[in-house]
Amino acid sequence: MKKPVYMDYAATTPVDPAVADEMMKYLTLDGVFGNPASRTHAYGWQAEAAVEAARKQVAGLIHADPREIVWTSGATESDNLAIKGAVAGRQGVHIITSKIEHKAVVDTCKWLEHQGTDVTWLDPAADGTISCEQVLDALQENTVLVSLMLVNNELGTINDIAAIGAELRQRGVLFHVDAAQAGGKMAIDVGSMPVDLLALSGHKVYGPKGVGALYVRRSPDVQIEAQIHGGGHERGMRSGTLPTHQIVGMGKAFSLAQSGLEEEIVKLEALRKSFLAGLQSLDGVSLNGSESNRVPGIVNLSFDGVDAESLMLGLRDLAVSSGSACASATVEPSYVLRGIGLSDEQAHRALRFSFGRFTTEEDVAFASSQIVDVVSRLRAVR
Structure with a gap:
């Protein structure tokens, strides 16, 4: 057929063949198959080194500090961690998003709404964009987070994240951006594009499924509450044994995306x-x-x-x-x-x-x- x-x-x-080849080196007995959290032998040390090398590669695509990259299972988890983690434990707060965000954001915000969080749902323009003016008009004294996508997954439309981020930074409001459809498709620089939290996906950039990352700004330090507990991995933000082969694959994919x-x-x-x-x-x-x-x-x-x-x-x-x-x-x-x-x-x-x-x-x-x-x-x- x-x-x-x-x-x-x-x-x-599809996974780039060069990515698949790299991943195979981290699966079997004759490769680097150890647990990155095992600190007592060479197998663990080698896996940890591979994870940190991949962290640098992912950070390189968005011009971030590698220490700002938190591994997740994908952009859906990254979105959940960013939004829930920013709001966790805070009563009487307000967040802003749009009606055409990815379901990972829409459903997370709806869940928070049911928990008592006040949510403003912005209407996009006919071309699918959200303007800076709309965001500023929706701000309230208790607004703690704005969540908007960089590239819409159905339309391909780009939001002016740099302009919105600059205004929110001045006002001390956290800015979360779903960049799953933007990685490898356009230039991303978290220095000139002031965001606090940015979600990335491996399988949208010719890497494997089941792995992603969340950029969490360090200067000034952004604090989010972990949503998965059990070991304190990823500087306490996301527990769980790291899948070395998938992380290496995502790193290789992002390195290829940056160079090409x-x-x-x-x-x-x-x-x-x-x-x-x-x-x-x-x-x-x-x-x-x-x-x-x-x-x-x-x-x-x-x-x-x-x-x-x-x-x-x-x-x-x-x-x-x-x-x-x-x-x-x-x-x-x-x-x-x-x-x-x-x-x-x-x-x-x-x-x-x-x-x-x-x-x-x-x-x-x-x-x-x-x-x-x-x-x-x-x-x-x-």
């Missing part, structure tokens, strides 16, 4: 242009998100007169999605698309196409031709 052309890089990326970032952005811009050019013969195609203020690898499109479910069934030779992988079990229209003002009918006509490092010009040419054929056929039988 022929494999479908993969156009769902926003859901997950500019080249990859150029490539993805070219692929995006070719993909959209191949759809020009179709009428009634609209872009959801921003034309310019976005990363290149995510394209969310609505097709007039065609529902996404029927279109996906027709596109059997393409792997695409109708939205976030974390919400794919529901038949409800995307809350992100509804959040930017689309009707349920319009949202039901949308598909997300995302491409990456291993996508070729032939792939996007094939994809666009398939879309034109299937959309035209479905419209003809309406």
